[in-house]
Amino acid sequence: MVTKALELVEAEGPDALTMRRLAAELDVTTTTIYWHVGSRDELITEIIRQQSEQLAARPIKGTTPRQRIMAAATHIWESAVEHRAITSLAHQSGASSLLQHPLEVALAAELEAAGLTGPAAALAQRSILATITGFLVLALRDEASIREDSRSTTLWASTEADLDRSTIDALAAPHDLPKLFEVTLQAVVDSQL
Amino acid sequence: MVTKALELVEAEGPDALTMRRLAAELDVTTTTIYWHVGSRDELITEIIRQQSEQLAARPIKGTTPRQRIMAAATHIWESAVEHRAITSLAHQSGASSLLQHPLEVALAAELEAAGLTGPAAALAQRSILATITGFLVLALRDEASIREDSRSTTLWASTEADLDRSTIDALAAPHDLPKLFEVTLQAVVDSQL
DNA sequence: ACCTGAACACCGTTCAAGT
DNA sequence: ACCTGAACACCGTTCAAGT
Numbered sequence: 001m002v003t004k005a006l007e008l009v010e011a012e013g014p015d016a017l018t019m020r021r022l023a024a025e026l027d028v029t030t031t032t033i034y035w036h037v038g039s040r041d042e043l044i045t046e047i048i049r050q051q052s053e054q055l056a057a058r059p060i061k062g063t064t065p066r067q068r069i070m071a072a073a074t075h076i077w078e079s080a081v082e083h084r085a086i087t088s089l090a091h092q093s094g095a096s097s098l099l100q101h102p103l104e105v106a107l108a109a110e111l112e113a114a115g116l117t118g119p120a121a122a123l124a125q126r127s128i129l130a131t132i133t134g135f136l137v138l139a140l141r142d143e144a145s146i147r148e149d150s151r152s153t154t155l156w157a158s159t160e161a162d163l164d165r166s167t168i169d170a171l172a173a174p175h176d177l178p179k180l181f182e183v184t185l186q187a188v189v190d191s192q193l
Numbered sequence: 194m195v196t197k198a199l200e201l202v203e204a205e206g207p208d209a210l211t212m213r214r215l216a217a218e219l220d221v222t223t224t225t226i227y228w229h230v231g232s233r234d235e236l237i238t239e240i241i242r243q244q245s246e247q248l249a250a251r252p253i254k255g256t257t258p259r260q261r262i263m264a265a266a267t268h269i270w271e272s273a274v275e276h277r278a279i280t281s282l283a284h285q286s287g288a289s290s291l292l293q294h295p296l297e298v299a300l301a302a303e304l305e306a307a308g309l310t311g312p313a314a315a316l317a318q319r320s321i322l323a324t325i326t327g328f329l330v331l332a333l334r335d336e337a338s339i340r341e342d343s344r345s346t347t348l349w350a351s352t353e354a355d356l357d358r359s360t361i362d363a364l365a366a367p368h369d370l371p372k373l374f375e376v377t378l379q380a381v382v383d384s385q386l
Numbered sequence: 387a388c389c390t391g392a393a394c395a396c397c398g399t400t401c402a403a404g405t
Numbered sequence: 406a407c408c409t410g411a412a413c414a415c416c417g418t419t420c421a422a423g424t
Contacts, residue, residue: 018415018416018417019416019418020415020416020417028389029390029391030390030418031389031390031391031418031419031420032388032389034417034418034419035387035388035389036388039417040417040418041340045340045342045343094334094339094343095339095340095343097343097344097345098342098343098348101352105352108354108356108360108364109354109355109356111360112356112360116360117357117360118357118359118362118363119359119363121357121360121363121364122363122364122366122368123373123376125364126368126373127373127376127377127380130324130327130328130331130373130374131327131377131381132327133326133327133331134323134324134326134327134328134329134330135323135327136327137326137327137330138323142287145287146288147234147287149291150238150241150287150288150290150291151290152290155290155291155294159294159298161298161301161302162302163298163301163302163305164305164310164311164314166310166311166312167301167304167305167309167310167311167314170311170312170314170315171301171314171315171318173315175319180316180319180320181323183316183320183384184320184323184324184381184384186384187320187381187383187384188324188377188380188381190380191376191377191379191380191383191384192380211396211397211398212398212399213396213397213398221409222408222410223398223399224399224400224401224408224409224410225407225408225409227398227399227400228408229407232398232399233398233399
């Protein structure tokens with residue numbers, strides 16, 4: 001049943017997960033689900049927990065600590081983008097930490113291998129995770145579902161700001177998110193080493 | 194009516210903004226609101242637009258470009274935290290760019306003053322904004338409303354990872370978000386100058 | 387122990403009808 | 406031009422009742 005719920009989310013997005021819809025999928029009544037899981041919130045927690053276990057840390061490649069930390073951080077990002085529906089669900093329900101925890105452990109291990117422990121390691125870890133979160137929000141934001149006049153590129157294209165033409169044009173153009181992610185993350189990582 | 198909606202959100206949070214609730218507040222029928230604004234989505238866009246205009250960029254202090262860029266970026270963060278309910282609403286509806294745009298213009302101006310134009314300015318701007326977004330998610334996340342077993346600190350406290358005791362303890366302890374924000378943002382800004 | 391039917395208190399939205 | 410009443414198609418959740 002948790003598995004079915006997970007499939008439903010993967011296939012049709014977080015909003016498709018309603019108690020009635022899931023019940024229909026399982027050929028039972030809505031109330032049956034409540035008997036088993038208690039509430040929608042607990043169901044979601046179970047979904048995230050199950051997905052979290054699947055998220056076994058892939059082997060990290062790279063020789064220098066700098067490379068390996070970048071790889072561990074990039075892994076968190078890629079895995080989240082790969083399972084965007086579940087990531088969104090976790091984000092909506094405040095369960096992102098639960099989902100990412102195994103991969104966060106792998107990151108912390110690489111930070112220790114780089115010589116960081118205690119508060120210094122926690123600082124680096126959180127600084128990196130916050131950065132990843134920011135890019136995740138951008139990556140999961142479905143531009144197509146946003147009203148045209150609320151899109152960043154549209155706003156810049158019609159802005160009357162006293163800025164260089166080339167700057168405005170660049171801000172009105174679409175961006176290369178993976179590249180942006182790498183550049184920014186590298187700066188954050190380097191500042192902590 | 195948009196003003197009343199804005200007040201409602203500020204006072205009771207984004208979830209309190211339902212068409213029926215707003216109608217009751219205005220002593221009209223739900224359908225009246227539809228006649229005026231079309232849909233909930235358009236109502237939200239108007240709320241954000243109105244708030245956005247209020248968000249006039251405060252004068253930025255600091256002498257060096259580095260200081261002034263940090264001030265402009267911190268201003269975006271502080272203003273979002275100050276109006277957390279509207280920020281959450283904008284975030285939920287994909288209208289964050291619309292809300293923050295005036296303050297983003299101020300940031301872009303400081304980047305130009307530092308000598309960045311065109312694609313280099315766009316890169317710096319987006320790198321900084323993504324970082325702010327990450328910390329905003331952490332700041333607006335209401336820890337109290339998250340199930341205890343999904344909280345990051347709880348997960349670390351009960352983790353069996355092969356890490357130094359001091360590291361785990363540091364990760365299980367609460368963090369100083371403003372300090373973390375400043376350190377991380379400074380690293381990102383410096384990497385772009 | 388497991389499942390159902392009916393109900394409660396909500397949503398956003400539409401549409402014919404009134405003034 | 407502006408507002409209402411009634412209805413539609415949804416939500417999450419509870420609870421007494423069945424096997």
